[in-house]
Amino acid sequence: MSEIAPFLEASVRTATPLLIAAVGENISERGGVINIGLEGCIIAGAYAAFATGSASAGAGYSAAVLAGVAVGILLVIFVVLLGRDQIIVGTALTMLALGVTGTLFRARGETLAVVPTLAAAPITVVAVALVPLSWWWLTRTHAGLALRAIGDAPSAARAAGIRVRLVQSCAVIFGAALGGLAGGSLVLAQAGSFAEGMSAGRGFIAIAIVALGRWRPWGVAAASLVFGAAMALQFVVQALGWRVRYELVLMIPYLLTLIALGAFGRGSAPAMLGRPLPDD
Amino acid sequence: MIVAAAASLAAIDVGQAFDAFWRGSFGTASAFFSGTLVRAIPLTIIGTGIAVAFRAGALNIGAEGQLLAGAVAATVVGLHAPGNAAVTVILALAAAAIAGGAWAGVAAMLRARFGVLEVISTIMLNFVAANLVSYLVRGPLQEPTRIYPQTEAVAIGARLPRLSMETRLHAGVFIAIAAAVAAWWVLTRTAAGFRLRAVGASATAARVAGRVDTERVVATALIASGALAGLAGGVEISGVTYALFENLSPGYGFSAIAVAVLARLHPLAVPIAAVLFGGLETGALGMQRDAGIPSVIASVFEAVVILLVIAGGGGALRRLARTPRRAAAVADAAA
Numbered sequence: 001m002s003e004i005a006p007f008l009e010a011s012v013r014t015a016t017p018l019l020i021a022a023v024g025e026n027i028s029e030r031g032g033v034i035n036i037g038l039e040g041c042i043i044a045g046a047y048a049a050f051a052t053g054s055a056s057a058g059a060g061y062s063a064a065v066l067a068g069v070a071v072g073i074l075l076v077i078f079v080v081l082l083g084r085d086q087i088i089v090g091t092a093l094t095m096l097a098l099g100v101t102g103t104l105f106r107a108r109g110e111t112l113a114v115v116p117t118l119a120a121a122p123i124t125v126v127a128v129a130l131v132p133l134s135w136w137w138l139t140r141t142h143a144g145l146a147l148r149a150i151g152d153a154p155s156a157a158r159a160a161g162i163r164v165r166l167v168q169s170c171a172v173i174f175g176a177a178l179g180g181l182a183g184g185s186l187v188l189a190q191a192g193s194f195a196e197g198m199s200a201g202r203g204f205i206a207i208a209i210v211a212l213g214r215w216r217p218w219g220v221a222a223a224s225l226v227f228g229a230a231m232a233l234q235f236v237v238q239a240l241g242w243r244v245r246y247e248l249v250l251m252i253p254y255l256l257t258l259i260a261l262g263a264f265g266r267g268s269a270p271a272m273l274g275r276p277l278p279d280d
Numbered sequence: 281m282i283v284a285a286a287a288s289l290a291a292i293d294v295g296q297a298f299d300a301f302w303r304g305s306f307g308t309a310s311a312f313f314s315g316t317l318v319r320a321i322p323l324t325i326i327g328t329g330i331a332v333a334f335r336a337g338a339l340n341i342g343a344e345g346q347l348l349a350g351a352v353a354a355t356v357v358g359l360h361a362p363g364n365a366a367v368t369v370i371l372a373l374a375a376a377a378i379a380g381g382a383w384a385g386v387a388a389m390l391r392a393r394f395g396v397l398e399v400i401s402t403i404m405l406n407f408v409a410a411n412l413v414s415y416l417v418r419g420p421l422q423e424p425t426r427i428y429p430q431t432e433a434v435a436i437g438a439r440l441p442r443l444s445m446e447t448r449l450h451a452g453v454f455i456a457i458a459a460a461v462a463a464w465w466v467l468t469r470t471a472a473g474f475r476l477r478a479v480g481a482s483a484t485a486a487r488v489a490g491r492v493d494t495e496r497v498v499a500t501a502l503i504a505s506g507a508l509a510g511l512a513g514g515v516e517i518s519g520v521t522y523a524l525f526e527n528l529s530p531g532y533g534f535s536a537i538a539v540a541v542l543a544r545l546h547p548l549a550v551p552i553a554a555v556l557f558g559g560l561e562t563g564a565l566g567m568q569r570d571a572g573i574p575s576v577i578a579s580v581f582e583a584v585v586i587l588l589v590i591a592g593g594g595g596a597l598r599r600l601a602r603t604p605r606r607a608a609a610v611a612d613a614a615a
Binding site for chain 2 (some may be wrong): 074103
């Protein structure tokens with residue numbers, strides 16, 4: 001059973017970007033905005049970290065966060081300010097970010113520049129710290145309560161004097177920033193390089209993780225670990241040399257999402273999730 | 281590094297790039313009939329389905345997976361059902377539509393029974409389908425020599441005829457036009473279409489005032505759009521590739537969202553938008569070939585078009601953006 005320790009290590013490593021992205025997405029969703037562009041935030045953050053990470057890790061992570069914020073600002077403009085459909089805008093932003101990063105990457109001549117990777121531990125510590133922090137912020141601060149009020153009853157929140165669009169915008173941008181950070185960690189703490197589409201659906205999985213965790217930080221943390229383990233299974237299967245088709249193992253996280261959402265994903269969603277704010 | 285990338289893009293001769301784009305898309309008969317129109321066929325069929333689904337408020341982001349499910353079904357029929365040509369093609373395409381509908385049906389069932397957002401489930405099903413195809417073309421459906429990750433070519437009888445010897449344009453163009461016209465007719469001229477539009481415009485009003493079973497309507501629209509995406513996968517196998525392989529679709533399922541949005545969810549406008557996007561994508565390939573511009577830039581254009589059209593609002597899109605739905609429907613169902 002010498003595979004147990006590497007498997008746990010791989011699970012935590014794989015879960016880290018998922019957890020960071022999902023904690024951010026949870027903040028955004030508690031305010032009523034589902035960010036389907038999260039996948040785009042992640043790939044934008046990954047490319048930004050790749051493009052600047054050779055300078056220093058701090059520069060890489062900063063650029064990753066800024067890239068996520070850029071996508072988040074676009075989402076705010078279309079969804080919060082213009083009141084357009086969150087799903088269509090988010091899908092377009094994901095396509096945009098995948099296209100822009102792919103174009104830039106190929107235009108550079110597809111050199112396999114390698115960014116020095118850091119130990120995975122520091123970013124994992126950050127990810128784990130985000131869980132109690134976001135729990136405390138959501139349940140113990142005025143701003144957190146205001147955000148949840150917006151997600152459940154924006155008219156009441158507005159009547160209570162909360163600046164609804166401002167708070168919602170900040171929540172969306174914070175979520176997008178963490179999406180960028182998650183992308184940065186893919187490059188700086190895992191792959192050490194960039195590949196087109198390397199986000200590989202993690203943004204969508206993070207959205208599913210939020211639903212599985214029932215929009216609660218501790219639930220989100222548990223769901224992230226489950227998914228990290230499901231994605232790390234491929235390493236175990238390779239290591240043990242099981243005669244299982246690799247492609248079938250790769251399918252497991254996605255199938256697990258579907259089954260788990262069906263079994264546990266019900267209820268407790270913010271009432272206004274995915275819906276535009278009522279008119280002022 | 282970003283600056284360097286931008287500079288290498290800026291260094292490209294714009295005139296040369298545009299010339300390459302034009303020759304690759306609309307500028308020559310062969311590019312137009314063998315490239316642009318051939319790409320417009322799946323975009324029209326899928327875009328029609330997405331327009332129908334979005335009109336009902338069912339946000340099907342999983343056309344890519346449904347297309348692959350259809351392609352698998354059409355390939356299996358095409359490999360194993362020799363015989364009368366017309367019958368085999370029809371069987372293959374019918375199987376493709378059923379498989380695509382079933383693939384979307386999983387998401388419809390998860391939404392109706394368990395309140396799972398179809399946005400999430402259809403995306404997850406995309407990944408399942410892509411991995412399934414990877415498995416099939418390296419496993420049970422791999423060609424006999426077991427060298428290439430693809431299937432054998434389907435039987436001659438399972439292929440759609442080409443319209444002339446000179447072009448790659450195939451009979452699927454008629455299927456695409458028929459799909460768009462049929463969707464228009466159902467949406468605007470039938471009671472079912474009226475119910476569908478009513479649910480998309482206001483699920484609460486349709487339920488309260490019209491006593492419409494809104495979840496049933498949404499599920500039907502989702503399955504119908506899946507069937508069309510599956511049909512498009514079958515048409516690609518029968519009309520273009522003749523074999524199943526990974527990356528069969530260059531992202532048709534996502535481009536078709538741009539097509540449907542540009543058409544403002546109007547089925548009769550979908551074929552026109554599809555030709556424009558078909559030209560955009562083949563033109564981008566031309567630019568890559570002749571001017572060294574990465575072809576993924578086409579998806580940047582598509583995303584920008586979606587955002588501009590959405591920002592402009594108007595028509596069915598405006599109502600869509602204002603309609604409480606999805607999570608609301610789940611909350612209503614739970615209440």
